Amino acid sequence: MRGQPALCEVLTPTGLNEALSLRAAHPGARPLAGGTDLMVPFAAGRLPDRLFLNLWGLEELRGIHVTEAAATLGALTLFREIAAHPLLQREFPNLVRSAKVTGALAIQSRGSLGGNIANGSPAADSPPSLLAYGAELELTSLRGSRWVPYAGFHTGYKQSLLAPDELITRIRLVRPGDGGFHYFRKVGTRQAQAIAKVSLAAWVRVADGRIRELRLALGSVAPMPIRAQGTEGVLMGRPLTELPLEAALQALQADISPIDDLRSSAKFRRRVAGNLLADMLRGLASA
Ligand SMILES: Cc1cc2nc3c(=O)[nH]c(=O)nc-3n(C[C@H](O)[C@H](O)[C@H](O)COP(=O)(O)OP(=O)(O)OC[C@H]3O[C@@H](n4cnc5c(N)ncnc54)[C@H](O)[C@@H]3O)c2cc1C
Structure with a gap:
């Protein structure tokens, strides 16, 4: 009714x-x-x-x-x-x-x-x-x-x-303040007017070529929007020239707990979350 x-x-x-x-x-x-x-x-x-x-x-x-x-x-x-x-x-x-x-x-x-x-x-x-x-x-x-x-x-x-x-x-x-690196990306079924299958936002402060502050957050990969704190821990203090991509990707998989639902599968969400993190780190390293 x-x-x-x-x-x-x-x-x-x-x-x-x-x-x-x-x-x-x-x-x-x-x-x-x-x-x-x-x-x-x-x-x-x-x-x-x-x-x-x-x-x-x-x-x-x-x-x-x-x-x-x-x-x-x-x-x-x-x-x-x-x-x-x-x-x-x-x-x-x-x-x-x-x-x-x-x-x-x-x-x-x-x-x-x-x-x-x-x-x-x-x-x-x-x-x-x-x-x-x-x-x-x-x-x-x-x-x-x-x-x-x-x-x-x-x-x-x-x-x-x-x-x-x-x-x-x-x-x-x-x-x-100035100088931070900002990243936001939402992956949905299409470019506009879609509910996120996965989204990732990051804010990073770099000094002397190293990550000094980092907050990394994701949507649609857990029962609520989350900070990926394990991943943050792996990246904190690291020089941009030697970012530990594999260790960060591994930590990210432990930080998230996606499910299968009508919009996507847990497997796809895990893959896309990793791709977004890699994309973010590539952007950071070349910023
Ligand atoms: C066609 C469509 C597309 C949409 N696309 C997106 C999208 O792409 N991304 C996205 O994130 N969302 C999307 N939404 C969801 C929605 O538009 C957003 O979540 C929006 O921010 C809700 O705000 P509202 O003011 O309309 O909240 P309401 O519908 O008025 O309230 C939402 C909830 O919050 C509570 N609430 C509201 N204000 C307060 C307050 N100040 N204190 C305590 N409780 C409060 C209400 O009780 C209710 O439980 C979409 C919705 C529609 C219909």
């Missing part, structure tokens, strides 16, 4: 405090941001929720604020806004690339970064970039706000640290 709007109630707060009060009073009310994830199961009659907390009008969740130290994005920041932001283009190109390959213009004009994170899909496009940039999330309830590292936010398939009375309110990215 199709979703039935007449059976649903939508709570529409006019400010963040009211939203948090409603969230505390109705922990079963499903936050509704752009609705681009929620409306798909709703239209198919597969969404059990009947009560929604509409976040769309909350100005407190909008805007991209830049200081000397960080760029902070409201949870309702849209992919179109990320793609068009000059500082993000310059300093966080992986996030901009992820935003540009998220659906098409309609989705980019309605889908929010907070929704992409909270939805918890292992195949979502922005999480690997956020992990590669060491993003932090602000989780807010009537009890107050806490900042948590995004790495560690997802605790399992569609599970997270978000408490029932909390909302994701902001995403903070510490500015990496």
Whole structure:
């Protein structure tokens, strides 16, 4: 049966405090941001929720604020806004690339970064970039706000640290400064409008010809977006002239745990993840 709007109630707060009060009073009310994830199961009659907390009008969740130290994005920041932001283009190109390959213009004009994170899909496009940039999330309830590292936010398939009375309110990215190497690549069925079979994002800082800092993250190869920390350990400190490709590829296979599903097979995902790592390392060595 199709979703039935007449059976649903939508709570529409006019400010963040009211939203948090409603969230505390109705922990079963499903936050509704752009609705681009929620409306798909709703239209198919597969969404059990009947009560929604509409976040769309909350100005407190909008805007991209830049200081000397960080760029902070409201949870309702849209992919179109990320793609068009000059500082993000310059300093966080992986996030901009992820935003540009998220659906098409309609989705980019309605889908929010907070929704992409909270939805918890292992195949979502922005999480690997956020992990590669060491993003932090602000989780807010009537009890107050806490900042948590995004790495560690997802605790399992569609599970997270978000408490029932909390909302994701902001995403903070510490500015990496100049000179880093940035890599993002998504492999799907086609070039555009495809869900990732595998995606890989990396941010690397090199000094004196050696890898001094490295964050490597993947999507669609585990129950949640992951950092490939074993692989990072193999590469850290290594000179660009002698990158241990075979050892890194081996470590990557231990870091990931892909499955067979309707979009791809575990075997294909393992192969492609390795190819992307090799491509990233080739780019790094020749940068
Ligand atoms: C045709 C189509 C193509 C798509 N293509 C892609 C793609 O290529 N890549 C990709 O990554 N995604 C894709 N998506 C999925 C979707 O567009 C994104 O995940 C988007 O970021 C969701 O944001 P939203 O604001 O629409 O979230 P919503 O649908 O409103 O919410 C999604 C989930 O997050 C929760 N939520 C939202 N905001 C908050 C908050 N601030 N605090 C706590 N919980 C919150 C909701 O309760 C819900 O569980 C696609 C969807 C469609 C329909």
